[in-house]
Amino acid sequence: MRVNAEERRFAVLRAIVADFVRTQEPVGSKMIVDRHNLGVSSATVRNDMAALEDEGLIVQPHTSAGRVPTDKGYRLFVDKLAQVKPLSPAERRAVQAFLDGAIDLDDVLRRSVRLLAQLTRQVAVVQYPTLxxxxxxxxxxxxxxxxxxxxxxxxxxxxxxxxxxxxxxxxxxxxxxxxxxxxxxxxxxxxxxxxxxxxxxxxxxxxxxxxxxxxxxxxxxxxxxVEHPEERLVLGGTANLTRNAADFPGSLRQVLEALEEQVVVLKLLAAAQDPGTVTVRIGEENESEQMRATSVVSIGYGANTVLGGMGVVGPTRMDYPGTIAAVHAVARYVGEILAGR
The missing domain is CATH 3.30.390.10 (Enolase-like, N-terminal domain)
Known part of the structure; x- marks a missing residue:
């Protein structure tokens, strides 16, 4: 019974994450019952929300009866993603065709950034191969x-x-x-x-x-x-942050300034050492104080050895399954292209 209660509470958390990411509005129990087929009453959902709040996974904004996920709630959600939602065959073909047209390394990286920013509607960043x-x-x-x-x-x-x-x-x-x-x-x-x-x-x-x-x-x-101390980065889609300025109350300027400081971004990508594994850092998990309102989804790219890191920076309210899938797919294609050159 306890396991079922835990599973049900996680289903409620998942529903809150999904609705808040989509609507940017705090999520109430009635909305969850109406939109998500959980098979329980509003009273049960309210109890589950109270338990999730006690655990620090969701929080009630001061003006609203609804709840929003905390960094800890997003972390649990990301950790329990059973599988990465794969890109559709059409998306995969589009990614491959777009990257295959690149003429040299600079072009591959510029195209990768443009593509990641378009797929995720966030800021995309790619590190030049480290020597x-x-x-x-x-x-x-x-x-x-x-x-x-x-x-x-x-x-x-x-x-x-x-x-x-x-x-x-x-x-x-x-x-x-x-x-x-x-x-x-x-x-x-x-x-x-x-x-x-x-x-x-x-x-x-x-x-x-x-x-x-x-x-x-x-x-x-x-x-x-000898290693160049100033590693080069390619950045794209910065304007996507301003589209959701409400996600960065009082801190959007800090985030934009941090993105201009290559050292901050390189540190974010430094965790991405494995070409097959996506790393997700959520809110307070980011070392840099300027980036505490963001989530960073990153991965190492390269066919056999990691040549550099790439990833996406956005608000903590992001589509994690879709973003993880896009970062994973683009990194894989870039690794294959560079290996074939």
Whole structure:
């Protein structure tokens, strides 16, 4: 009997969450009885609501007879989502077609943000692939002049870094080819941290006539391979927050300012380490005080290893099943696309 009472109370909580997310109005017992086929009387629902309120899962706004979910209530609701509502076949085809049209990494990430913002009607954010999780695919060495080289480093995540190096001495085409082979031999297929260590040792094994050039090129490459402290983010759909300004009483400006501070957003995405698992942080669970009125739904993207994080920021009153499904699906497609490049 106790289990049944618990299940029934959770059904009441689920009904309150669903109606409040949809209507933005506090939910009363009569509304629940009328809209949700729970098979119990209004009196029973009122008792269940009183129990849910005692547990801190719902609260009564001062002016209303209805109830709204608390952060704790949303957390229980999210934790008990038995399965993620999958995207419809039409939505999946649309996602795939939209992302498949991307021409390069920048375009993939820009499209992902636009798509997530449209699917969820929230703010979408995607982190550029972090270098520490990437491996080197290739280093191209291009002679701009006999004494000037351009180095083009390409990682498995599709990230491209270019550096120009002034050598102070002249190289022949044969020297450039030897340099290219030597560096690629040390770099290709290695994670960036290991590649950096391998490049640092190259001057020790370089032939005497190339040692000075290899030392110069190595020092430039090490700078490129070491993690950039300022990771880049792509943000989209910020205007969606202003559509529901009532969800952020007195704090919308704080939220917008926090989104401009990349450090805050990067911390939110840092929890997303697993490409298969969506992380949901609700209200007070967010470390940053500016983000306490929001929920953050995030995931790591990448086929085999996590290249970066992506997610959605919105009010705590959000469609969690739909948002989780959208974040999960877009991350999966982005991982597949980058793996195929």
């Amino acid at each position: 520490t999780r990437s491996t080197v695919r290739h280093l191209e060495v291009v002679a701009l002049t006999p004494a000037r080289l351009m180095l083009v480093l390409i990682t498995d995540s599709g990230r491209v870094d270019q550096r120009v190096v002034d050598l102070g001495e002249v190289l022949t085409d044969t020297d450039v080819a030897a340099l290219r082979n030597m560096i690629n031999g040390a770099l290709v297929g290695r994670p960036l941290a290991a590649a950096s260590a391998a490049v640092a040792e190259l001057p020790l094994t370089a032939p005497g006539e190339l040692r000075g050039v290899v030392t110069t090129v190595s020092s430039v490459l090490i700078e490129t391979l």
